[in-house]
Amino acid sequence: MRSVVVFVLGDVGRSPRMMYHAESFANDGFETYIVGYHGSKPTPALLSTPHVQFFYLHQLPQFFSRLPFMIVTPIKIIHQVLAVFITLLFTVPNTPEFIIAQNPPSIPTLMVMWVISYVRPTKVIIDWHNLGYTILALKLGETHLMVRLAKLIEKYFGRIAYAHLFVTNAMQDFLVTRWNLRGLKIVLHDRPPSHFHRCSPSETHELFCRLDPNLTSCSSLRSFLPEFEVPYSTPFTMGVPTAPSIWSLRDGTPSSVHFPTLRAERTALLVSSTSWTADEDFGLLLEALDIYNRVASAKGGEKTLPRILVMITGKGPLKDMYMGKIQRTQHAWDFVRCTSTWLDTADYPLLLGSADIGICLHSSSSALDLPMKIVDMFGCGLPVCALDFACLQELVRPGWNGLIFGSSEELAGHLISLLRGFPRSPTLETLKSAFVKTLESPSPSSAHSFSSSTDVCQGVGSKWEWTSWADNWNEFVQPIVSESHISQQ
Template sequence: MILTLLVVASTIFTVLLLLLPSLRNASDKRCSVQVVVLGDLGRSPRMQYHAWSIATHGGHVQLIGYRETNPLPELLSHPNVVIVPLSRAPNWLQTSNKVLFLLFGPLKVLVQAWTLWQALSYSTPACKWMLVQNPPSIPTLLLVSMVAFFRRTRLVVDWHNFGYSILALKLGEGHPLVRMSKLYETALSRVAYANFTVTDAMAKVLKSDYGITAPVLTLHDRPADLYQPLTDMQRLSFLQRYPPVTAHFNALVDGKARLLVSSTSWTPDEDFGILLDALCSYSASATSSHPQLPELIVVITGKGPQKQRYLDKIKELHATDALEMVPIYTDWLSFEDYALLLGSADLGVSLHTSSSGVDLPMKVVDMFGAGLPVAGWSKFRAWPELVTENVNGKGFGSSEELADILRELFDPASKKLGQLKHGARHESQRRWSSEWDPVAGKLFGIVT
């Protein structure tokens, strides 16, 4: 019922805005931007990079979102950045059960709508611009559209993915709520003053399928300066003090072991069973037909709803010696240590499957920033926009394909891993500022 009302309201509101275009012009306010994330600020790197770029160019930023994980230290200390925390919905409204989700979901939306409305309408002064992350689209798009309209603020939507496609992961593509969510998202997508997308493929979908006539600008993700290739001394220094791998330090230095890293939010759009199956296959090969293969030290970083499920599975596999040559550790690191971990690793793995087919995982961008080659799930349309096959990474579409990649790259007689590292280091030269300045900086009027 709530979603139905949101769809109707968003349609009426869209028509109203289109009929009254003169009211959409922003009033003369100082160069200020509200950066809105209906999610954890600390786990929204792209929106933090937006805020940092605006602030360093002299703009004033209100960074609005949940304060569960600390944002970048540079944002916490910057005089041009004010962080406005949102109150989180009660934990009992969080559920992975499909039936309970249909019951609790509307209540959670109401709580989110109220806290976001309070923050945007009463707790913060009006800004010239509002930059909002999508998804989540419900209730975000409707609320920010209303606030931007009444406050005469120019709304820019930063499209990371499509909200309805993520909802489909939980309910199925044919579910009525998924279809209604798509109608809601489509209607409100036409309200924004401008749009950013993470891929060219997504920009094409917004123009062709969503019918957006406002500017749609591709702004590819690029790493922040925090992520850099490490010198040998920096790598050794980190490995020597990083607890999960200190016991393997000598083996890593001597080349008898290799370090593999994967980061995840432990959500349904990343099937970690693929990685576990591949690691079991690699371990079996290393103990039988391919004895030359080194031990793999695997570190998996991140937080999320499915973490315990996979931790139980990993414990079970270790108990049966299925991972004899592959010890696995999980961790949650600070931004600084995560960057050092990526720079110290031999290979990164991405299991992001893309619910829409046109979004890309930010984690791969960070890996490239640290000069780390990537093996990633590649069976979606936008993959070639991020990874150049056999130059800076390799794609796979099954656990056995990933196992073959691991055996090929970590074979001491193979030169392929060195070639991919060279390509990843070359890719690391492409930085966020060079992408952001001519696109977002120009739109906001703070870069000439």
């Protein structure tokens, strides 16, 4: 079989785009070797795909993390270089025809790929998710010597590859113009896998029966939500009793309820997915929720605006700080509650597919990438409110599939507009209708039209269309790795 290495210098389970690449290569007939760090569980679809093998890199011993940043960084890089070379040159069987590597991190990924391409007859594909030096600049500042050195390294070693994949048109334009990249150049917008979808009431009911411990462990949250009794009801659904049908939950608990329906008096469900890093300002969300709570609490507001539950998913370094701030603030709120949860890969799309509004606070360090979290939300038919930056309108069309904000006041205004009259809010239903039409009537050429059409990127012209990751990958990546294309080189 033909072979490929999918390389991630990070947690494989938290690198969805690279896992989707691996699944696509395997389905296209490649023996697929995934190299990266062990951590979160990979997607179930990838684990069940034939001809996929995992080779996990050894982590730097934990005690090194207590050293100062300037000392531990070079030690970490040397350890990574040795681990990657040993794995790619000696552990992975045979010589892979392709190595597709995620960037960032750029150091030492791009240097290692550059050397490997000369040592072994392997074609390197760089998947440009963002620019590594701009992420480092968030920590050290743009003028720091290490940031300037990182930029030079990224520019030099990332210039030459068999192919370059970009997550946005803006990133392609920037890198081709400024860095003079050599090799095939293709824009591959992120798309979710085909199993991401809008949930039925039964799926929502089953999900929140499983999430019941998360909701009931906090007494203030339990008293905030409508009364419910699992498995007969949840804060968002109500089971309809039937006689002799037996409906079993995933954990095997039987219940004499069937065909759950959404509760008319339910709390509005908002979801924000995050890595809890410096490029997402949750202080902005807190301010917006405080404004919403004041408006909803004012005379007359309680009759038109619902209570809202904000579920924040993800792990990261700033989680404890922000969740502590949330806990100290929300005790004074009557209409808003926030909770943080970590979901397995099977439940995450179900939460998105059950929510009413998605919130994205991602502010791109380079202003050239797009948040994967919005892609996941769109795959589940979920409209978003997204923090604005330069190329966001390649993905979000304001007033069509979501709304864009630049301040906490603007975000609060969007939430008030979308939720007034909930659950029968005309504004929210208008945004949801864009997904219903698209998901029910997919266009075979939708991936191409959305990826290349200037009109669509600017939010005008032909109607907005959507497609799955598999359709997009087969149209743009499969041709450049096909045997017929290679033989013509």
